[in-house]
Amino acid sequence: GEKDFQQLQIIKKLVKMTKANVKIVACSIEREPSGLAMSSRNTRLTTAERSHASKIYDVLKTTKGKFS
Structure with a gap:
């Protein structure tokens, strides 16, 4: 979720760096x-x-x- 913005950005960067065929989707906070x-x-x-x-x-x- 978007609750941990910093962690979300790190994961997005890691996916980009490793060129993993993965789509990261941020979810709204419940x-x-x-x-x-x-x-x-x-x-x-x-x-x-x-x-x-x-x-x-x-x-x-x-x-x-x-x-x-």
Whole structure:
């Protein structure tokens, strides 16, 4: 997914360097209703941590809107 932009760019570069017959397709980020990105790592978060993490996405959306 696009969640890890840097990793995606590295993989694209490796495919290009090795001339592998592979097409890399970036997928959009799937989010929970709270805005938190779906990830197996999020199962380790407490309820309070999940609440805080979902607020980060809200702040990023608001900030992006101010620059658009």
